[in-house]
Amino acid sequence: MIDKPILFNMTNTELEQFVVSIGQPKFRAKQISEWLSRGAPDFSVMKNLPEILRNDLDKVARTMPCTIIKKLESTDNQTTKFLLEMLDGEQIESVLMRTSYGNSVCVSSQAGCAMGCKFCASTLLGLKRNLSINEMFAQVLVAQWELRGDKDKKNIKPNGDPKNSDVSHIVVMGTGEPLQNTENLIGFLERANNDLGIGWRRITVSTCGIVPGIKELNAWGYPINLAISLHAPNDELRSKLMPVNNKYKISDVLDASFEFVTKNNRQLMIEYILLAGTNDSIENAEELSKLLTSKNCMVNLIPWNTVDEREFISPSGNAVHRFQDILIKNGIHTRIRRERGQDIGSACGQLRLNNKKD
Ligand code: SAH
DSSP states (O other): OOOSOBGGGSOHHHHHHHHHHTTOOTHHHHHHHHHHTTTOOSGGGOTTSOHHHHHHHHHHOBSOSEEEEEEEEOTTSSEEEEEEEETTSOEEEEEEEEETTEEEEEOOOEEEOSSOOTTOSTTTTOEEEEOOHHHHHHHHHHHHHHHTHHHHHTOSOSOOOOGGGSOOEEEEOSSSOGGGSHHHHHHHHHHHHHHHOOOGGGEEEEESOOHHHHHHHHHHOOOOEEEEEOOOSSHHHHHHHOGGGGTSOHHHHHHHHHHHHHHHTOOEEEEEEEOTTTTOSHHHHHHHHHHHTTOSEEEEEEEOOOOTTSOOOOOOHHHHHHHHHHHHHTTOEEEEOOOOOGGGTOSTTOOSOOTTTO
């Protein structure tokens, strides 16, 4: 239940009005806002506010639009998964990945998912609702706070963090279909760019291929990276795996996507999950090559991550390399995605409300 105002959701003016309304001088708004922009989970950490004020604030307001229910660390020491609860009780997941090129956050765009892809865990319980701009942005700030480390969190000043403890990349590849929530997605990306300075080229949005949504992104016009979850080289097979293909055919999805990346001078990312015996044959690789020949794209091969409720089989390492070799022989730029956090259920397609499993 939303019982108290959420300061994170307020504009600077609203925050000022709020602090004045509780009898505080205006400058407190600036102090609080600095902490909020660092992802402070509650008022107790705001050490440059008097203790009495921190306690009072705690009684009348909330910082974030979500609380961390659980935090799981992968044994790779680089991946942290957060289970977050929104104020209406919906739970979502986000993942922080520390990489050699920076710190990336995998953001969920919806609670649940309506798309029904046959291989994915995120859609098993259906769609609950779209996430708001603030709820998406909060996922980035939760990761931002985490990055500063426990020692740093006790530090009094919210400023002056070393650059390498900032979130530098955003991938909208968590639960949900971002282009079914395009308006909030765009608002979120603009806020991440504006407030955190995350460059457009460090942002990637992955879609199962909602053509009108891709066109909307095109009309919006900022040069983010686009990833298409293709997963099959022809409509017949794709429709079996992904119900969305009954509505938007491969050729229409690719036309809209290449239009987007050409305009923005980017390379299209094609995601292709390998499902043993389903879409990983030599013929599939040849057919995919034909589809993508001389197109400005990069294929990201994703060996399927096991989902208990789904009856697919993960491909062997040999099958993955065989598929990649054929694409490369045909001149298609191809990489195998390095999976992170499989042990904590945060690898691709594993994000879900897993309270049953715990
Ligand atoms: N709805 C968007 C955003 C989700 S992105 C989309 O479809 O692109 C999540 C990525 O992980 C997608 O490419 C998705 O197809 C893939 N994925 C889903 N289930 C998976 C699984 N079990 N193993 C590996 N990848 C999976």
